[in-house]
Amino acid sequence: MTIVDLKPGDRAIVTGWATDDPPGRLLEFGLLPGTTVELVRSAPLGDPFDIKVRGFHLSIRKSEASLVLVEKRVTS
């Protein structure tokens, strides 16, 4: 699954990329395998997403979010 498949409030762990050439900017923001991401909400028209990674909020488009493979963690 990718970030797009998460529901608002869900937390998940990045497992990899659905592309060979992930956007450099997203990598630099620390969206790397092993990182926890939270889908906070989507914008009023459903795109872009507000995600929380490494303690800050990031707005990314759906098209970019769909490149980030994630695995849902069972929330404790």
Added chain:
Amino acid sequence: MTDKSVPLRRVALIGNPNVGKTTIFNQLTGMRQKVGNYPGVTVERKTGILSGTRPIKIIDLPGSYSLSPNSIDERIAYDVLTGHLDGEDPPDLVVCVVDASVLERNLYLVTQVIDLGLPVIVALNMMDAAKTTGLDIDVRLLEERLGVPVLPMVASEKKGIGKLIIEMRRSRLPALPDRHWSLLPSVDTEIQTLISKFAIEAQFVPENKRYIEVLQCLSNDVMLDFWNDKAPEFQKAVVAARERLSGMNVAYRQAEVIGRYAWISPLMNTVISRKKDPNAKTVSDKIDAVVTHRIVGPILFSLLLLLIFQAVFSWATPAMDLIESGVVGLGRLVRMQAPAGIVTDLVVDGIIAGVGNVVVFLPQILLLFFFLGLMEDTGYMARSAFIMDRIMSKVGLSGGSVVPLLSCFACAIPGIMAARTIANPKDRLITIMVAPLMSCSARLPIYTLFIAAFLPTGIVFGPITFQGLAMFSMYALGIVLAFVAAFVLKLVFKGQSSFFAMELPPYRMPRPRQIFWRMIDRSKAFVVRAGKIIFGMSVILWFLARFPGVASDPEIDAQRLAADGRFEVSVDSLISEGLSDTVAAELVSEEMAPVFRRINAAEAGHQVEHSFIGIIGHTLEPVMRPLGFDWKISAGLISAFAAREVMISALATIYSVGNGEEDSPLLRQQLKADRYPDGSPVYTPLVAVSLLVFFVIAMQCMSTLAITRRETNSWKWPAVMWLYMSGLAYLFSFIIYQGGRALGWG
């Protein structure tokens, strides 16, 4: 005096966007550069001096998330630090400003800067924010692990600045630590081989900088292109290495990021202890739940836009009226005091009226910058981009275009400059190209004059008047055309798909002082810039309308002679009826005043028609006729090329009415009364609409073209801009005028 033998120490401030670099810069230098809670406020590098016995030159850089340049402003930061910029050495010391509340992401850039081989100090800013987030940072340990000095501070409260100054002044700069992190072994082997190749062709790059330069080239095409000619063998080797790595399925482009974060993440766990649940909702999160809410969010955004428009267009009116009457009064005063003559004419009609036309916008500009400042300072600006991105991306723009385009309602120049924050070059270029279609405040006086003079009054429904609707339509037309143009440009520039990754900064309390000074500084810049052009143009226009003088029109001379004769006769007949000389003369001149005024105006008109500006207008008239424009309008349009608001002063000059405020009843009456030789009116409502639409669309601003040339670094884009906008304007006005006449509205 500074000691010439010791060169000035140069210190660069670098860091992620929105971490407080400019706040620190302003405190070090006593300057007042723009600060804002929005990533990408600083788009150019700025320099200032930290004074003292040994002054230090401080360089404020645009924010960057990394040294691999992704956008133009990041490129500047990289070039300054590496000395890639022509004729400039790298700085002696780098102060890396870090936001303590998002330390992890910030350290990515810190490790990159350390690898550059320059002395580094880390300014750990926003300690207050870190504390409220519940982060406790072990500064000592962080310093030890990084191997460079770390200074905690709260720049907005001036805490820690003194310590930073002491560190910057030390004669012995901090030593360089070793590289902390490591690459995947397979990539590292390739890099080592590449470095030896690089060393042969690029000897001038110091040894301790080769590693990062080569690493950048491996993962970043822009960086590699830089060496295409300078180190061709190396360039080929890099391409070969990339192929080898791809063959082995090694994600070499990600290698650097993964390597650095693999060192940073564990470090975070040792230096930071959390006092609060990191997932707990902060105040900022709670505000966002409302402000970016599915339904409430867009409503709030629309209300805010409405409020801004309301403020700019109606709250500003009293102040504008005041300035206007002040300008008129000043003109009268000068006329009364100064001897009549050519110089007084120039001062009053040219300079005071011309410059007055610009100063009149000041209340609007101030209000606009107040609201933009408020949006930036609180952090709402980023949310507006978040809310609008979907709509904007449909037409080839991005959420990041919202702020630049909004600024264009004041003036296209700050708007086009603000487009630098758009990381994607395609989105940025499209934003720049459509920006001047937004109706800037310079168009407002023209809209006001022609709508008030030629469009019907009356109510459409409710509180909405016909003229108000017309004004709104002008703005709407500009916006719609900007979207259409963006959509077309999007189809033209295929290729690189657009991306949009933007940080949403936490909400902060706006700081009134900051907003106040920004309003003042911005307005000053606007007035000075516009004032210079208007001043120059007013003088030129005045001369163009005055010279070359021609002999007076014999027909008008004959009329004047006849009028003089009638005057004498009437006075004589009154005297013969027993009135005194003076009373008789007074009575008759009062009665005949309109006649003389008409003759004088006709003579002035004759002079203007044969002046340079008249000649220009007549030459252009055949081209502009199909749009419904006569020679006077054509001449006005030519002068309005320098700046739109010049149109008013140009018409005023041409109609010789002295001063040209937009609701000068005189100018309005003159326009209404103007007739073609066959007796038909020059201005019909149809002509007015045609002219208004022309002003919405046409590219009539030298400054905008100049800034576009600077921002795109080519003459091609300003040329394209001028051609497409002027072409479109001609087309629209043509269709409106000819279509209107075909329908019998002429």
